[in-house]
Amino acid sequence: MTPQTIVVPVLKLSIMLTVFGFGLQATRDNLLYLIRRPVLTERFLVAMFVIMPLVAILLPSVFNFQSPVMIALIALSISPVEPLLPRKIGNGGGGVAPYGLAFMITAAALSILYISLATRLFGGYFDKPFSVGPGPVAKLISMSVLVPIAAGILFQRVVSALARCIAKPAALIATILLTLGFVAILVFLLAKSLSLIGNGTLVALIAFIVVGLVVGYFWGGPNADERITLSLSTACRHPGLAITQHSVNVPQEHNAFGAVPLYLLLSAVITSAYVFWRRLKIQAPPNHSRNLQFE
Numbered sequence: 437m438t439p440q441t442i443v444v445p446v447l448k449l450s451i452m453l454t455v456f457g458f459g460l461q462a463t464r465d466n467l468l469y470l471i472r473r474p475v476l477t478e479r480f481l482v483a484m485f486v487i488m489p490l491v492a493i494l495l496p497s498v499f500n501f502q503s504p505v506m507i508a509l510i511a512l513s514i515s516p517v518e519p520l521l522p523r524k525i526g527n528g529g530g531g532v533a534p535y536g537l538a539f540m541i542t543a544a545a546l547s548i549l550y551i552s553l554a555t556r557l558f559g560g561y562f563d564k565p566f567s568v569g570p571g572p573v574a575k576l577i578s579m580s581v582l583v584p585i586a587a588g589i590l591f592q593r594v595v596s597a598l599a600r601c602i603a604k605p606a607a608l609i610a611t612i613l614l615t616l617g618f619v620a621i622l623v624f625l626l627a628k629s630l631s632l633i634g635n636g637t638l639v640a641l642i643a644f645i646v647v648g649l650v651v652g653y654f655w656g657g658p659n660a661d662e663r664i665t666l667s668l669s670t671a672c673r674h675p676g677l678a679i680t681q682h683s684v685n686v687p688q689e690h691n692a693f694g695a696v697p698l699y700l701l702l703s704a705v706i707t708s709a710y711v712f713w714r715r716l717k718i719q720a721p722p723n724h725s726r727n728l729q730f731e
Contacts, residue, residue, distance in 0.1 A: 446620070447676070450613035451519045452584045457606045458522050458537055459588015460599040469538035476657060476666075480539060483655050483670045484516040485550060491647050493561070499636030499643075508678065508695030509644060514554040515677035517544045519580055520614075521669055535665045543669075544581040548574045551677065576676055621697050629694040641699050645671045645706050664714060671707060675700055 470477045492513035496506045522536040548570050555568045592599040622629075652667030675696050 446613055447617040448580065450610045450617055451580050451676075453606050453610035453613070455519050455540075455581055455584035456588040456591075457603055457610065458540075459585040459590075460592050460603045460606070462537060462585070462589055462592070466537045467541065469535050470542055471538075476535075476662060477542070479655050479657060480543075480666055480669060481546075483651055483666060484543060485514075485546075485554075487651050487655075488516070488644075488648060488670060488673075489513045489554060489558075491644060495640050495644060499640040501632075501635045501637045501640050505632055505637050505640065505695045508699065509640070510558055511678035512644070512673040512675070512696075512699060514551055514558070515547075515674040516550075517547050517577060517581060517674040517677060518669065518672035519674065521672055535662060536669065539665070539669050540581060541585060544577045547677070548577060573677065580674075580676060618700065622701070629698050632694050632698065637695075638698070638702070641695070641702050642706065645699075645703050648672075649706070649710060668707060668710070672703060673699075 470480075489510075492509045495509060517540060519540065521540050551573045552568055552570045558564075588599075648671030649667045652665075652670035653663045655670075656663030656666035678696060
């Protein structure tokens with residue numbers, strides 16, 4: 437039994453419970469948030485699906501980090517679904533939680549074909565036989581995002597009173613499992629992660645996250661809340677999708693797995709600091725557009 441066989445199921449379950457909890461609290465307006473804002477939709481598509489992959493291509497020319505780090509960055513750059521995004525946005529920082537939920541669902545649906553196409557384009561750029569069929573991506577996205585959110589919405593519609601009662605316990609269990617899984621990843625992959633430090637690895641990962649925050653903020657339009665939401669959305673990626681791409685294309689590069697925990701740790705620290713800073717900036721109570729707060 438390998439560490440992966442223990443940790444991965446725990447992480448999957450925690451993410452599924454978290455997204456299920458989002459569905460228990462979702463409203464029709466939340467789901468239609470982006471559809472009713474086509475300009476905002478265009479902005480997040482460009483930021484997530486175009487700018488961040490370009491950043492991943494440019495970083496290796498600036499920093500002399502190891503090949504596994506480059507592989508991880510490229511995989512993360514085309515993994516634009518963060519299952520925990522609505523919680524990060526709803527818990528502070530001035531972001532719009534309904535937008536975060538709508539973004540998560542929209543990005544998940546589009547990513548099934550996008551990741552397959554982007555992987556082939558990267559393969560052509562680097563002259564490597566990279567490819568990921570839509571099947572593995574669709575399976576992961578369906579199990580981690582689409583099915584749990586649909587189940588939560590259906591449960592809410594059928595037994596709304598019970599849905600309100602179990603929303604907080606489900607979120608608590610999901611948080612505990614996620615914390616345990618994250619700690620386990622750090623322990624099991626610590627040696628691989630430490631072996632990658634040096635030659636600008638940490639600086640490159642930090643730059644990737646910070647660029648995502650900056651691009652999202654300044655590309656998010658005139659509404660301050662939506663700018664903040666897009667900045668978090670752009671900086672946060674789906675580690676499971678990145679690992680899936682890595683496993684299919686370069687399974688021999690075992691050390692690339694170590695770059696993902698480094699990214700997760702740095703992303704958690706930087707985005708938490710960003711959210712804390714935003715909380716200090718926000719004095720007025722939430723406006724009507726922030727009508728959904730996840731526990």
